Amino acid sequence: MDIIIHNSGGVPIYDQITRQVKGLILRGELREGEALPSMRLLARELRISVITTKRAYEELEREGFLTTVPGKGCFVAPRDLELVREDARRRAEEHLSQAADIAKTGGISLAELTEALNLFYGDESE
Secondary structure (H helix, E strand, O other): OOOOOOOOOOOOHHHHHHHHHHHHHHOOOOOOOOEOOOHHHHHHHHOOOHHHHHHHHHHHHHOOOEEEEOOOEEEEOOOOHHHHHHHHHHHHHHHHHHHHHHHHHOOOOHHHHHHHHHHHHHHHOO
16 A cells, blocks of 8 residues: 655645545545555554554544454445545535635636646645
């Protein structure tokens, strides 16, 4: 499982892990029932605190992406990925609507807003 952590930028490390694991699941790179590395192993590989990986895994479990089997580890939970994608699309559209309203009010052109979105979206794929 390839997770890349950026120490600069203001996004908490647990949130970076959470976002990237969600992306792996939604893209089908991690499949239902597939085991994730143990919290200790992931912490060691990323050179971060076990507490940080624990927080990320707990967040993923709370959101229904992972399931924990005591004594065995964390696994990708069964989910209807189309429903998950639709929910993500709906939430993104809500935020984009707000961003468009703010941009219009602030005199920001569509080209400038599109450029900003391309920068933000590009950061996620790194």
